[in-house]
Amino acid sequence: MVIAAPKRIKQIKFGLISPKEFRKMSVTRVITADTYDDDGFPIEMGLMDTRLGVIDPGLRCKTCGGRAGECPGHFGHIELVAPVIHVGFAKLIRKVLRATCRTCGALLLTIDQKKKYVEQIKTLRRMGQPIEEIVTEVFKEARKAGTCQYCGEVQQEIKFEKPTTYVENEHKLMPTDIRARLEKMTDEDIEVIGMDPHNARPEWIILTVLPVPPVTMRPSITLESGQRSEDDLTHKLVDIIRINQRFQENREAGAPQLIIEDLWELLQYHVTTFIDNAVSGVPPARHRSGRPLKTLSQRLKGKEGRFRGSLSGKRVNFSARTVISPDPNLRIFEVGVPLEIAKELTITLNVTPRNIDEVKEYVRRGPENHPGANYIVRADGRRVKITDKNSTEMADLVELGWKVDRQIKDKDVVLFNRQPSLHRMSIMAHEIKVLPNKTFRLNPAVCPPYNADFDGDEMNMHIPQTEEARAEAKILMHVAENILSPRFGGPIIGGIHDHISGLFLLTNSKDKINKVDALELLAKSEIRELPEPAGKENKRPYWTGKQIFSQILPKGLNLEFKAEICEQCDICKGVDCEHDAYVVIKDGVLETGSIDEKAIGAFKSVILDKLMKEFNPQIACKFIDDATRLSIRGIMRKGFSFGMDDEYIPPEAQNHINEELDKAGDKVEKLIAAYKAGELEQLPGRTINETLEMEIMKELSKARDSTGDIAGRHLGMDNSAVIMAKSGARGSMLNLTQMAACVGQQAVRGERIKRGYAGRTLPHFDRGDLGSQAHGFVRASYKSGLSPTEYFFHAIGGREGLVDTAVRTSQSGYLQRRLVNALQDLEVQFDGTVRDTRKMIIQFKYGEDGINPMNSDFSKPDAVKRIIKSVTGKVKE
Amino acid sequence: MKEKEITGREFKPLDHVMVPRHEIIDEAEINKILAEYEIVKEQMPKIRVSDPVALEIKARVGDVVRIIRKSQTADKAVFYRLVIA
Numbered sequence: 030m031v032i033a034a035p036k037r038i039k040q041i042k043f044g045l046i047s048p049k050e051f052r053k054m055s056v057t058r059v060i061t062a063d064t065y066d067d068d069g070f071p072i073e074m075g076l077m078d079t080r081l082g083v084i085d086p087g088l089r090c091k092t093c094g095g096r097a098g099e100c101p102g103h104f105g106h107i108e109l110v111a112p113v114i115h116v117g118f119a120k121l122i123r124k125v126l127r128a129t130c131r132t133c134g135a136l137l138l139t140i141d142q143k144k145k146y147v148e149q150i151k152t153l154r155r156m157g158q159p160i161e162e163i164v165t166e167v168f169k170e171a172r173k174a175g176t177c178q179y180c181g182e183v184q185q186e187i188k189f190e191k192p193t194t195y196v197e198n199e200h201k202l203m204p205t206d207i208r209a210r211l212e213k214m215t216d217e218d219i220e221v222i223g224m225d226p227h228n229a230r231p232e233w234i235i236l237t238v239l240p241v242p243p244v245t246m247r248p249s250i251t252l253e254s255g256q257r258s259e260d261d262l263t264h265k266l267v268d269i270i271r272i273n274q275r276f277q278e279n280r281e282a283g284a285p286q287l288i289i290e291d292l293w294e295l296l297q298y299h300v301t302t303f304i305d306n307a308v309s310g311v312p313p314a315r316h317r318s319g320r321p322l323k324t325l326s327q328r329l330k331g332k333e334g335r336f337r338g339s340l341s342g343k344r345v346n347f348s349a350r351t352v353i354s355p356d357p358n359l360r361i362f363e364v365g366v367p368l369e370i371a372k373e374l375t376i377t378l379n380v381t382p383r384n385i386d387e388v389k390e391y392v393r394r395g396p397e398n399h400p401g402a403n404y405i406v407r408a409d410g411r412r413v414k415i416t417d418k419n420s421t422e423m424a425d426l427v428e429l430g431w432k433v434d435r436q437i438k439d440k441d442v443v444l445f446n447r448q449p450s451l452h453r454m455s456i457m458a459h460e461i462k463v464l465p466n467k468t469f470r471l472n473p474a475v476c477p478p479y480n481a482d483f484d485g486d487e488m489n490m491h492i493p494q495t496e497e498a499r500a501e502a503k504i505l506m507h508v509a510e511n512i513l514s515p516r517f518g519g520p521i522i523g524g525i526h527d528h529i530s531g532l533f534l535l536t537n538s539k540d541k542i543n544k545v546d547a548l549e550l551l552a553k554s555e556i557r558e559l560p561e562p563a564g565k566e567n568k569r570p571y572w573t574g575k576q577i578f579s580q581i582l583p584k585g586l587n588l589e590f591k592a593e594i595c596e597q598c599d600i601c602k603g604v605d606c607e608h609d610a611y612v613v614i615k616d617g618v619l620e621t622g623s624i625d626e627k628a629i630g631a632f633k634s635v636i637l638d639k640l641m642k643e644f645n646p647q648i649a650c651k652f653i654d655d656a657t658r659l660s661i662r663g664i665m666r667k668g669f670s671f672g673m674d675d676e677y678i679p680p681e682a683q684n685h686i687n688e689e690l691d692k693a694g695d696k697v698e699k700l701i702a703a704y705k706a707g708e709l710e711q712l713p714g715r716t717i718n719e720t721l722e723m724e725i726m727k728e729l730s731k732a733r734d735s736t737g738d739i740a741g742r743h744l745g746m747d748n749s750a751v752i753m754a755k756s757g758a759r760g761s762m763l764n765l766t767q768m769a770a771c772v773g774q775q776a777v778r779g780e781r782i783k784r785g786y787a788g789r790t791l792p793h794f795d796r797g798d799l800g801s802q803a804h805g806f807v808r809a810s811y812k813s814g815l816s817p818t819e820y821f822f823h824a825i826g827g828r829e830g831l832v833d834t835a836v837r838t839s840q841s842g843y844l845q846r847r848l849v850n851a852l853q854d855l856e857v858q859f860d861g862t863v864r865d866t867r868k869m870i871i872q873f874k875y876g877e878d879g880i881n882p883m884n885s886d887f888s889k890p891d892a893v894k895r896i897i898k899s900v901t902g903k904v905k906e
Numbered sequence: 907m908k909e910k911e912i913t914g915r916e917f918k919p920l921d922h923v924m925v926p927r928h929e930i931i932d933e934a935e936i937n938k939i940l941a942e943y944e945i946v947k948e949q950m951p952k953i954r955v956s957d958p959v960a961l962e963i964k965a966r967v968g969d970v971v972r973i974i975r976k977s978q979t980a981d982k983a984v985f986y987r988l989v990i991a
């Protein structure tokens with residue numbers, strides 16, 4: 030197969046444009062600074078000459094004959110009376126001047142040196158490598174020569190005064206002088222400084238002709254008052270032409286040298302600011318209002334410039350943005366949309382025999398009566414706005430072939446997005462639910478893929494406008510299709526925080542739930558029948574939490590796994606686990622074990638994984654909806670809170686903790702004493718100082734851990750923080766240890782805190798104090814409160830964390846951009862190969878194995894094992 | 907390239923555990939592969955003749971090298987590279 034592709038760019042050449050070329054590409058010389066005559070017509074050879082292109086409707090371009098919009102615009106030129114320097118190349122001019130002879134223009138190197146450098150440059154170019162280093166060396170070597178070895182001229186020191194002044198021996202070099210010197214350079218010498226004499230001769234940097242950009246890139250706007258307002262570039266060109274004319278008049282009149290020089294400098298200023306209005310050392314040219322002008326460089330540079338602002342960035346219609354807030358009563362694939370937004374955003378309907386009645390009803394309802402319609406497009410393409418007044422009338426007029434912009438309404442598919450869009454689940458298709466109030470509402474179970482929380486996050490919504498787009502969104506991007514992450518082959522949508530605590534409380538307790546409570550728990554799911562009661566108490570039937578949870582499990586679900594709360598005992602007792610950590614689900618009934626993060630948590634849920642892979646997305650969706658609602662009922666039934674009291678530790682335990690910390694303090698003192706006495710045993714590969722630091726750190730972290738253990742003994746499963754930590758809902762035992770027992774060592778770059786004053790961290794300590802307190806060990810707990818010095822060290826350690834995240838996000842963001850740019854055009858083909866746009870093979874089989882990571886089992890090659898187990902397992906029964 | 911003196915103590919990349927098996931394949935097989943993927947030789951991934959492994963198996967420009975890698979998920983993964991200058 031021959032590679033049929035669009036035309037390829039073979040090469041891009043960068044160079045300087047010669048004055049000759051400037052004149053060749055120009056359609057007219059511009060001589061007058063005026064733009065329009067009294068009748069409002071562009072003046073010939075003025076800045077708005079119709080040969081430069083047209084912007085006014087009705088006029089035709091004198092160059093190409095095109096109307097406004099058709100004519101691309103054409104360049105003109107200004108003949109500068111005296112040459113000026115191009116600011117962008119001022120530094121290059123300095124280097125070239127210093128490297129060449131002031132009389133004969135030769136590059137100040139020996140013939141042998143030149144030959145050597147040209148050879149090196151050629152080799153580097155051939156290998157596609159940068160030549161900067163060699164060129165820098167050339168300039169450095171050439172500058173060393175005191176006299177010209179070709180004509181014997183003694184070279185002078187050239188001073189460069191920013192931005193465009195060169196002084197040789199107290200004598201200012203005029204652009205004409207510089208140009209004359211550069212003109213003398215031979216082609217061979219130009220090659221040695223890394224330039225291509227055919228494409229960029231150094232004297233072309235000194236401008237003698239200035240191109241005038243086409244009118245189309247500096248259009249004037251007519252204000253409401255009828256006054257014309259010109260583009261900043263036009264303003265700048267007016268300045269240039271005026272000074273150019275004055276210069277010429279003065280020179281012809283034989284004005285004194287001083288005046289000529291002043292005018293020359295003024296011309297240089299205007300050309301400089303025309304190119305770049307933010308050069309250091311040059312006051313920026315300003316508008317009458319005081320606003321700095323936006324000239325050529327400013328159009329390209331920066332975030333709002335042509336590259337980052339216009340080419341890489343796009344803005345769109347049919348979108349909305351607002352703050353998000355949670356609504357656990359929505360289904361996971363729904364999004365709550367404020368009524369105000371729903372009334373503004375539309376979908377275009379083509380009127381057909383099948384929908385004409387429906388469409389008429391929308392039009393009749395008008396724009397204020399959601400769901401109504403906002404616009405009608407008649408068969409001839411005319412757009413008519415629907416108002417409250419004309420809605421009935423318009424509804425009667427609607428014909429086949431017309432188009433109607435209908436307001437979005439419930440069940441419409443929209444795209445929902447949260448930046449930064451780091452993976453494909455950052456944009457998913459949701460179904461609309463129009464709701465009162467002003468925020469987007471979403472089920473908290475879809476927070477993980479968006480990485481969203483509700484501390485003020487905003488999200489964007491986009492309305493697909495064609496049937497194709499809607500179909501694609503629904504099939505490929507629907508939330509239900511994205512429960513599994515292609516990143517690790519497990520569910521990324523699932524229970525978080527209270528969802529996990531709630532189900533854990535429900536399934537881990539021995540509670541006897543009466544009928545009223547059981548029905549209350551299941552009220553929000555579509556369960557209408559309770560199973561056989563687990564037993565009777567006082568003649569009244571009761572159910573267990575496990576039974577209630579089983580109601581939302583689909584029939585036919587079989588699973589066995591260890592829960593998050595499993596203590597990883599040496600010998601697992603399986604079903605008889607004393608922590609109830611061994612989960613067995615048979616045919617949709619939870620027989621033993623507790624439901625926690627491992628069962629329903631986003632990222633870890635084994636149940637969701639199974640439902641997605643062996644059942645279908647709809648069942649998985651339903652399960653998440655039911656599980657999250659049940660868990661919230663479950664957590665509300667018991668009540669779940671955390672306060673200072675939950676950090677309480679009995680006095681004996683507190684004493685015990687203090688003893689541990691005292692012991693650790695003594696050990697540290699002993700280590701320091703040993704170090705000072707020179708008796709400390711040096712660790713291999715470490716200095717004696719490092720050894721001491723490591724030993725101290727080890728001792729203190731051991732102490733912190735043991736205080737945590739002591740505290741842990743008094744904080745059992747009746748403590749809500751422990752429940753959250755153990756079930757994986759939120760927080761860790763370390764967090765709890767820090768709150769209740771001891772905060773521990775504060776570190777900067779993994780070491781104890783050493784910075785601060787001379788020989789000490791704070792003035793509260795003696796110089797040279799190596800003790801734990803003086804270097805950031807926080808003995809207190811958050812509950813007991815930190816001492817002032819401890820508090821300060823804690824702030825130091827905390828700040829490092831903040832700085833780290835700030836630095837890491839920017840670095841990883843840039844890395845991600847580079848990766849995406851490099852890989853975005855690669856595609857898995859139908860034959861399983863990965864190819865680029867040229868159909869070149871990148872991989873013969875996608876990822877070596879041809880497996881879609883989304884369907885792999887948590888990225889492990891377990892699919893086969895799973896199948897065998899499920900088959901053999903069934904055989905046994 | 908200048909022929910180096912053979913001492914018998916040279917490091918052989920292929921002996922290293924991290925270097926997968928490389929072998930030159932014959933014309934018939936090349937054609938089979940090209941037909942299978944509906945490609946021309948130039949669309950294959952490349953390897954330089956100067957690559958240490960290419961030197962070791964004495965590959966020449968225009969040859970196609972089969973690389974058999976061990977894979978955690980696929981057991982064995984086969985890859986082809988066209989030898990270029």
Ligand SMILES: [Mg+2]
Pocket residue numbers: 481482483484485486
């Ligand atoms: Mg936030």
Ligand SMILES: [Zn+2]
Pocket residue numbers: 081082083090091092093094095100101102103
């Ligand atoms: Zn034109």
Ligand SMILES: [Zn+2]
Pocket residue numbers: 130131132133134135177178179180181182
């Ligand atoms: Zn000279």
Ligand SMILES: [Zn+2]
Pocket residue numbers: 595596597598601602603606608610611
């Ligand atoms: Zn266990």
